[in-house]
Amino acid sequence: MLAARPPLGWNSWNTFGADVNETVVLEAAEALVRTGLRESGYLYVVIDDVWQADTRTTGGELQADPDKFPRGIGPLAQDIHAMGLQFGIYTCAGTHTCADRVASYGHEWEDARTFAGWGVDFLKVDFCNVPPGVDGPMLYHRMGQALRESGREIVFSACEWGIQQPWKWGRAAGCHLWRTTGDIGDGWESILRIGFRNVADWAAYGGPNGWNDLDMLVVGIRGGGNVGQDHCTDAEYRVHFAQWCLQASPLMIGCDLRQATAGDIALLGHAGLLEINQDPLGVSARRIAPAEDLWDWADLPVYRKPMADGSLAIGIFNLTERDRKFLSVAWETLGLRPDQPYRVTDVIAGQPLGTHRGSIAVPVAAHDVAVLRLFPVAGP
Ligand code: GAL
Numbered sequence: 512m513l514a515a516r517p518p519l520g521w522n523s524w525n526t527f528g529a530d531v532n533e534t535v536v537l538e539a540a541e542a543l544v545r546t547g548l549r550e551s552g553y554l555y556v557v558i559d560d561v562w563q564a565d566t567r568t569t570g571g572e573l574q575a576d577p578d579k580f581p582r583g584i585g586p587l588a589q590d591i592h593a594m595g596l597q598f599g600i601y602t603c604a605g606t607h608t609c610a611d612r613v614a615s616y617g618h619e620w621e622d623a624r625t626f627a628g629w630g631v632d633f634l635k636v637d638f639c640n641v642p643p644g645v646d647g648p649m650l651y652h653r654m655g656q657a658l659r660e661s662g663r664e665i666v667f668s669a670c671e672w673g674i675q676q677p678w679k680w681g682r683a684a685g686c687h688l689w690r691t692t693g694d695i696g697d698g699w700e701s702i703l704r705i706g707f708r709n710v711a712d713w714a715a716y717g718g719p720n721g722w723n724d725l726d727m728l729v730v731g732i733r734g735g736g737n738v739g740q741d742h743c744t745d746a747e748y749r750v751h752f753a754q755w756c757l758q759a760s761p762l763m764i765g766c767d768l769r770q771a772t773a774g775d776i777a778l779l780g781h782a783g784l785l786e787i788n789q790d791p792l793g794v795s796a797r798r799i800a801p802a803e804d805l806w807d808w809a810d811l812p813v814y815r816k817p818m819a820d821g822s823l824a825i826g827i828f829n830l831t832e833r834d835r836k837f838l839s840v841a842w843e844t845l846g847l848r849p850d851q852p853y854r855v856t857d858v859i860a861g862q863p864l865g866t867h868r869g870s871i872a873v874p875v876a877a878h879d880v881a882v883l884r885l886f887p888v889a890g891p
Pocket residue numbers: 524559560608609610637638639670693694
């Protein structure tokens with residue numbers, strides 16, 4: 512299985528946008544190694560849009576912009592591989608990419624061969640400039656087939672923004688991940704829109720080899736880069752990262768790792784949260800019914816992710832503007848027997864919280880989250 516766990520890596524778009532080039536990609540790869548994030552599992556270094564030249568070669572092949580990638584793509588992929596990393600690139604299902612570069616419509620087989628020849632391990636396929644009347648899912652099926660025939664194992668990442676419910680046909684098309692929404696921005700409203708208001712029926716479809724992709728991370732962007740807005744606070748980045756982990760979303764770092772703070776690196780590399788994200792069961796967390804009849808319960812959601820070892824991972828979110836001293840979760844609402852004792856840990860703090868029966872309450876500040884693991888202990 513090519514994507515038994517959600518793929519982790521770095522993608523150029525959120526920081527560099529159209530200003531991507533060989534130097535920044537190599538420096539991002541070096542930073543993954545230096546910060547230890549490679550050891551945490553962030554393996555894919557993905558070049559997004561605007562790496563291409565304006566035209567194909569006379570032989571009809573895609574080629575890199577010679578100013579940005581003077582050695583071409585193959586040697587860069589080799590350098591990335593030599594660092595113990597995997598190499599990813601981007602194209603589009605339409606005639607041109609979203610930033611108007613040449614793309615793969617009608618060239619799927621030759622482009623898949625080109626990518627395989629360069630040593631590509633991961634391909635993101637966007638959805639701009641698809642000719643009118645052409646069936647979108649069919650284009651992904653076509654590229655999936657072309658990749659299978661390319662002679663190289665390539666993780667296939669669909670980016671059609673969730674508009675045709677790709678969670679329903681993505682696996683059959685050969686996609687290993689599919690975006691669930693439009694583009695993320697570095698701001699609280701964006702995190703709410705993509706990570707909470709939109710978590711619907713697709714949660715049931717994600718799993719090993721076919722993941723719901725909530726879009727690339729904005730942790731550490733801090734208002735800069737290509738998707739800078741009002742920018743998230745540290746607590747809001749925690750909410751974002753915790754929810755992406757609970758949802759078993761692929762995690763593609765979007766910040767400039769050369770300038771990331773120690774706190775941002777610590778969050779991105781948080782072993783307890785990554786363990787939840789990478790759990791082999793691969794279940795996307797589902798929201799549970801509220802325990803109490805709170806007027807603002809919709810903004811105090813609790814998410815539940817069953818883990819392969821029989822424990823539960825729980826996210827207790829405070830999306831309101833007010834700190835809460837106690838947010839409680841009852842075993843019954845989690846689908847657990849009330850008299851069954853559970854050993855509870857606070858995942859983010861890495862602290863044991865003792866053994867509990869029936870329910871647990873924790874403090875959660877405004878725009879923050881508590882992530883717990885509940886491990887069953889010998890019966891009542
Ligand atoms: C968007 C896509 C972004 C990025 C951008 C590049 O359609 O959702 O993730 O790839 O295109 O132009």
